[in-house]
Amino acid sequence: MRIRLLLAVLAGFVESQNLANGLFAETGSNAGFVSRxxxxxxxxxxxxxxxxxxxxxxxxxxxxxxxxxxxxxxxxxxxxxxxxxxxxxxxxxxxxxxxxxxxxxxxxxxxxxxxxxxxxxxxxxxxxxxxxxxxxxxxxxxxxxxxxxxxxxxxxxxxxxxxxxxxxxxxxxxxxxxxxxxxxxxxxxxxxxxxxxxxxxxxxxxxxxxxxxxxxxxxxxxxLMNTPMSAALFEHFFVNYGLLSPVEYTDTRVAMRHRGNAFGILRQGRTRLNDFRLPFRAPPLNEGPSSDKMVDFILSNYTMTSLLFWMDQYRKFDYEISRTAQNNTAIAGYLKTDCPGDDICAGTLFPALGQRFPGGEVIIKSHTISYPRMTINDGNATIYIDSRVDAFVQRKKIQYVPKIRKYFVKEACCLSSSCKLVAFRNYVLHADMHIERFKIREVASLVDGIDEGSLEFLVNALTELILNEDMAKKLKGGIHLPIIFDFEQSSSEVVFEKDRIRISADYCYGDSCRTATVAESKDNAIDYYDVVQG
Known part of the structure; x- marks a missing residue:
């Protein structure tokens, strides 16, 4: 009787696993993340x-x-x-x-x-x-x-x-x-x-x-290991917890290898479609030994990179800096081609711009030319974003003459962002993206005095005024990981290691939780990013 029951249970699990995963998996795939x-x-x-x-x-x-x-x-x-x-x-x-x-x-x-x-x-x-x-x-x-x-x-x-x-x-x-x-x-x-x-x-x-x-x-x-096979993140984005293989039982732990790809929901009329297409695959993941804590998650860059890919598909890394886009009077003043007295504006930074386009306002637009990439090294994770930047001057509307936009510079810009304030709470990995470095190249300017050096100064100012505040909110919902051990979290650590992120946590219940506090990442207080690759 026990043998029949065991076989029936195993057969049901195998069949259900095939139903759950068969439509969006392929043989030989690497795990996006491992839970233990x-x-x-x-x-x-x-x-x-x-x-x-x-x-x-x-x-x-x-x-x-x-x-x-x-x-x-x-x-x-x-x-x-x-x-x-x-x-x-x-x-x-x-x-x-x-x-x-x-x-x-x-x-x-x-x-x-x-x-x-x-x-x-x-x-x-x-x-x-x-x-x-x-x-x-x-x-x-x-x-x-x-x-x-x-x-x-x-x-x-x-x-x-x-x-x-x-x-x-x-x-x-x-x-x-x-x-x-x-x-x-x-x-x-x-x-x-x-x-x-x-x-x-x-x-x-x-x-x-x-x-x-x-x-x-x-x-x-x-x-214990009671979780759906996917979870909503924020806005249009989801993460896939589907298993690549049955749950693995060893003498000291239970391990699960998850697909770990983020995906988007596409709308076609009233129809909602899950889109799993990605232009890359999960890299091999070296899991490493178990920690001294109760639960471990080992992540390659696949989960985060696939999320960044889908965010890029929804143009989350395209920007417009203009008076109307920011709705900020201070920013609007900086974008003018001429300004009175000792005020600082685009016209004072680039005198030739003010001479050529008096009474105008600068509009800067950027769009990514490739999806963002993420690399993980000991102690840090870096996200690279390649963009094309176009700048225009919009002249004031004159009677019977519409507003006129004239392009004056094009450039390529590579940003490197770090993950700051990294913490793991209640099975959600939180992090703020912070622009650390940028590199300007391929400048094509129609205005004297606008070159790579002057544009780097301008981009640096805009980063401090606008971009970093917006970039910090990109991952506002965090990365939700499966709840595999449903107790109250007492402590956690997030460690960046070569080609992987290790998240480890301890849990408690009842009176043992009263003095427990959740520790944030041991890596989040140090500035690691000094060089832009590429």
């Missing part, structure tokens, strides 16, 4: 489940109602030839040794996750009913299970709804000492005691497993 739960996390889960066992047994709840005919083989062993039927029903727990009870959760390599409750010493007041040809016998007696071990084997997979779920595969009980204590008034039943004890020992799992299943498995299912 380490043994330290399972130790916390074991403590949590142990406390739950103590609560429900301490409240007197161990529920069973077993009724079955005694088999001819058992009757023959105990010299009972007549048909018998026994019914056992629990009334309440009268004694539970909470001090001796131990709770442990481990990973069994290649098989799943096992929760083990050992040294279970419990006494249950039980009513019994014997139906024999000579009549019916009823009574109630304490039923004791001493030094009993309970094991729940659990398996995680994608269910029919395309949702990652952890569920029970088998429940095993090893009862070392089972006793049914009869009262003096139950002498008529004493002759049947060997048959009753045989009946109980044969069905010990029916007596114990239902309560442990009902009390513990839903908790595990809710808190």
């Amino acid at each position: 739960i380490n043994q330290k996390g399972f130790d916390l889960m074991a403590n949590y489940l142990g406390e739950r066992v103590k609560r429900f047994l301490g409240a007197g709840e161990l529920i069973f109602n077993i009724s079955a005919a005694v088999s001819p083989e058992v009757r023959k062993i105990h010299y009972r030839q007549q048909p018998m039927r026994i019914t056992l029903t629990s009334i309440r727990v009268t004694d539970f040794d909470a001090v001796s009870f131990a709770s442990k959760m481990i990973v069994i390599s290649g098989k799943g996750i096992a929760w083990r409750g050992s040294n279970l010493n419990v006494t249950v007041l039980t009513s019994f009913h014997l139906n024999t040809p000579s009549g019916e016998l009823t009574g109630s007696s304490p039923l004791s299970f001493d030094r009993t071990n309970v094991e729940l084997l659990l398996w995680t997979g994608v269910n029919a709804d395309g949702h990652l779920k952890t569920d029970l595969v088998t429940c095993k009980v090893a009862a070392n000492n089972v006793e049914l204590t009869l009262a003096a008034a139950d002498k008529s039943i004493a002759n049947y005691l060997p048959v009753i004890m045989h009946f109980i020992k044969e069905r010990i799992e029916q007596a114990i497993c239902p309560s442990f299943h009902a009390e513990l498995v839903p908790v595990v299912s809710n808190r």
Whole structure:
């Protein structure tokens, strides 16, 4: 029966995994990110489940109602030839040794996750009913299970709804000492005691497993690797958690390899379409060893780069700097080609511009010429954005003559942005993009005095006034990672390593969370970016 149940569960998970992932995967793909739960996390889960066992047994709840005919083989062993039927029903727990009870959760390599409750010493007041040809016998007696071990084997997979779920595969009980204590008034039943004890020992799992299943498995299912296969980020963007392979069980951890690509939602009339197309693939990801924390996420640049790609498709890195775009009187003043007195404006920075286009306003527009790239090195992550910049002067409208725009400079600009204020909170990776360096090249100017050097000065001023404030908000919603261990976060660290980002976090529950604080990234207070590549 257990084998059939296990095969059915595994077959269902495999079929569901294929349904969830078959349309947008290819053989040999690399993981965009890897998620891991380490043994330290399972130790916390074991403590949590142990406390739950103590609560429900301490409240007197161990529920069973077993009724079955005694088999001819058992009757023959105990010299009972007549048909018998026994019914056992629990009334309440009268004694539970909470001090001796131990709770442990481990990973069994290649098989799943096992929760083990050992040294279970419990006494249950039980009513019994014997139906024999000579009549019916009823009574109630304490039923004791001493030094009993309970094991729940659990398996995680994608269910029919395309949702990652952890569920029970088998429940095993090893009862070392089972006793049914009869009262003096139950002498008529004493002759049947060997048959009753045989009946109980044969069905010990029916007596114990239902309560442990009902009390513990839903908790595990809710808190352990319970996640959909995608999540909304911000605006039009989503991230794909689909698995490249089944959940991996090793002796010290559980690992999952996720596709990790961001994708966009396209609209065609009233139809919404998921678009997974990307012009690049995930690079090989060196996962590295487990940390000393409960949960690890290892990210290549694939998740972030694919998000930047889709943001670029929605022109999130195209800019217009003008009086109307910024709606800022101070900025509008800087963009004038002539200004009174000692004021500073485009005309004073570039006198030839003011002479050639008096009474005008500068409009600067940029558009990316390729999607942004991200590189990750020890201690830093850098995002490169290549843009083409066009600058115009718009002359004031004269009666019967519309506004006239005249181009005066074109250039290419490469920006390098760093990730600042990096933190991981509640399964969301937060970071502010900050422009660190830029490089001007391929300047084509129609105005004397406008060259690479002067444009770098101008771009630097605009960066401080406008661009950095806007760039810091680009990732305002953060990168949402799957909730694989649903407890309160107590601490975290985000570490940039060669070609990967490692996120590690510890969790807590109850009183242990009162003094816990969430630590931000250990890398976010240092300026690493001195050179623009390219």
